[in-house]
Amino acid sequence: MLDIHPIPAFSDNYIWLLTEGTKNAVVVDPGDADPVLEHLRCTGLRLTAVxxxxxxxxxxGGLDELAAAYPELRVYGPRDSRIPGLTDQVGEGDSIQPSGLTTRLDVMEVPGHTSSHIAFVGDxxxxxxxTLFAAGCGRVFDGTFEQLSHSLERIAALPADTLCCCAHEYTLANLGFAKWVEPQSKALTERIDTDTQLRQASKPTVPSSLALELSTNPFLRTQDPGVIAAAENFAGKRLSTPSEVFTALRRWKDEKYD
Ligand SMILES: [Zn+2]
Known part of the structure; x- marks a missing residue:
């Protein structure tokens, strides 16, 4: 059983900490080493993999400092020369057992936010x-809109009880845009209430279940008639594929909301 814990970093990042009841710990996307090292010190955990x-x-950004503190550290990441310090380059179809854990994680290639973005899924x-945020998704940097649309479709096909461990606390802002797309949605109204209360109590709104994302995240709802109509209204033309609907939604948020 994989236990997960979000370590806050910078103003709105989460570095996910994975443990299994032993002293070993794994972190995901450590942009800053300091909050990770502090958490490990307080809990007596030992970092075995990133x-x-x-x-x-x-x-x-925290990779060098963590590797210096833990010389045996294994670092798994995508095949991309822009990431120095990887010990294990992984891609679609790989199943890894991160050093120090018994849980296996499958690697999915989910390009779009960047051209070589990957995700890990297991337990x-x-x-x-x-790639996916609570009630939203990443911007397109050096990937393409079509890639991100396809990657999100693949994520949407995972089991509905999957917990989505997103890397940023953007949920309330994302819900505001979701409300532009689906102003009549009762599911959105309920989620806004719940997540507003969590933030007022300084608690994270993540992880969220994929089921909740499927009912409230417009970027996973590109086949819903109401979402299609809203996207077509922004685009000013008929949109015939989920990818075209996704692209219109992403451009709408980029240009008018963010
Ligand atoms: Zn990014």
Whole structure:
């Protein structure tokens, strides 16, 4: 059984900590080493491995310092020369057992936010970096809109009880945009209430279940008639594929909301 715990970093990042009831710990996307080292010191845990989803500095910036503190550290990440310090390059179809854990994690290639973005999924948990956010998704940097749309479709096909371990606390802002897309949604109104209370209590809104994302995240709802109509209204034309609907939604949020 994999236990998960979000370590806050910077202003709105989460570094996910994975443990299994032993002294061994794994972290995902340590953009900053300091909060990780502090957490390990307080809990008496030993870092055995790091998982990296993509090359952005707020996900990798702590790697050097963690590798210096733990010389045996294994670092798993995508095949991308922009990420120095990996010990294990992994891709689609790989199944890894991170050093120090017994749980196996499958690697999914989920390009779009970046061209080489990967996600790790196992024991009902998805570590999705900046691909999927609670009630939203990542921006398109050096991937393409079509890639991100396809990657999100693959994530949407995972079991509905999968817990989505997102890398940022963007939920309330994302829900505001979701409400633009589906102003009549009761599921959204309920989620806004719940997540607003969590934030007022300084608690994270993640992980969220994939089932909740499927009912409230517009970027996973590109086949819903109401979402399609809202996207077409923004685009000013008919949109015939989920990828076209996704692209219109992402551009709408980029240009008018963020
Ligand atoms: Zn990123």
């Amino acid at each position: 998982l990296i989803t993509h090359h952005h500095y707020d996900h990798t 009902g948990k998805l570590f999705c970096g900046d």
